[in-house]
Amino acid sequence: MLSLAVSLGFILLTCVLAQAGRHLAYKLVRQPFVRTLFLEGIAAAELCGVCFELIIVADNYGVSTYAVLLFLLTIWWSAQWGDASACPYTHLEDVVEGRQDLRRAVLKIWAELTGGVLVFRYVQLLWSLELTDNHEGRAFEDCSADLQVPVLYGIIVEGVATCLCRLTSRAICDLEPKFGAAIDSFVGTSLVVAAFNYSGGYFNPVLATSLKYGCRGHSALEHIVVYWVGAIAGSVASVFLYRLPAVQALVRRKLH
Template identity: 45%
Template sequence: MAKRMATKVYRLFRNLGIVGYSSKKNIFGIHPLVISTTYIAISIGCCYLLRKAVKSLMNENVFRDIILEFITTIEMCISFFELIIITENWGIWAYAIFLFFLALLWDKTWSDASACPYTSMEEVIEGNRDYSNAALRIFAQIVGGLVTFSFVQLFWAMELVHTHKGKAFEDCTADLQVPMCMGAFIEAVGTCLCRLIARALSHTENRFASFINAVSSTIIVVAAFDTTGGYFNPALATSLKLGCDGNTFMEHFVTYWVGAIIGSIAAFYIFKSQKVQDYLDNIKPKTE
């Protein structure tokens, strides 16, 4: 009875395309996309549990903030490293679908952590965070991003599926396909749009804020994908592309750090302008 049931389940999975691939190239003949998805899910789950443990064991202080940023940045970067594999094998639309759902998930699970350097800078400008605290958080994000590939490399080196073959020790190539100044402009505009949308949705308390933010972020990232990679996050770009063939350090820094930070600061001042505030107040749902 059990053997018959197992056979039926296997046939179902085979018909769905989950299994049936070469067992010599893919563990148990499982579809590589299933392995990639499982890897992302396990990584996110482990980081989520680590954050919960940190919050339960430590009082709220700067050291807890640093650890949370470190863990959250690793979670984000691991996911995006695997998204590189997914994009190379299943295209930009697969990347967009995964990015959309990840954006929804992270909006619900990251809480106070941002895994993004310019959010701390914005909080300094607003007066909600001091310079030393912001610097420590940014340092934790950079370190988290830089150590991530060590974990990714261990998994890729196992070559559980053919899509990981040779990836652990392959030289990376830069995503910047336009001149440095144009790249910085694209990253600045994209970051500015993402931050303006996020701030506006938060201000108006839109009930579909998470969904709208995920959709808009995905569209903006995909639009810039073939020019800069559409990172709009200095820590993420540094983790995935610092030192890759095709860009100098200066090109990387100006494009992904200077560009994104300028875009973030521009979004802050645009959002705080009186005209924008008046407009948002007019469309904000009235409370009785």
């Protein structure tokens, strides 16, 4: 139980530091778009930093414990991140729907990647303390890829699950149900668990790259195709699927 308490402490510390970073960004950065870039980078760093520790939790306490923590954390992030998403395809969806130009979307993705990649140094520092057996040797060990199926299946898993996640989020945004954040988190967490032993269930290119790019088990191209192309294709597909008359009719029926 001490090891789990340490992992929970690391997760809490990461969330507290990210919250402090957001406070400073709002206080010190006056230009709105520049502030947005900082907030995206902070959100991505928080997400990736926490998920590094969730890997430790999953390895030692099982996927069920991992899922409970992810469910609670997703609700927390939905309440704290504001307009930040820490996820590239949300910005590309805005481009497809005409709410944002491509240049701004690319800059936001760059900010997210920067935050996600840089946070590993912070994680290494925590792990190198080796406060428990679970962290011994983890700071500098070679990592292994989570893709356990052929690349084509991995693309399908990441793409379809991402599409379902985004359709759910869109419906919740329109319907505004009570406990909407919890419902969204439950669906997302359930899909992550379902895909855990196939692709790792990342459904977020920045998260997948920050945690697993360069790990042994697949090539760089395979990583990009599965976790970037697959997820983005699923996300963009959700934009058009949600516009289908049958889907819109179902949403309107629920609204009334």
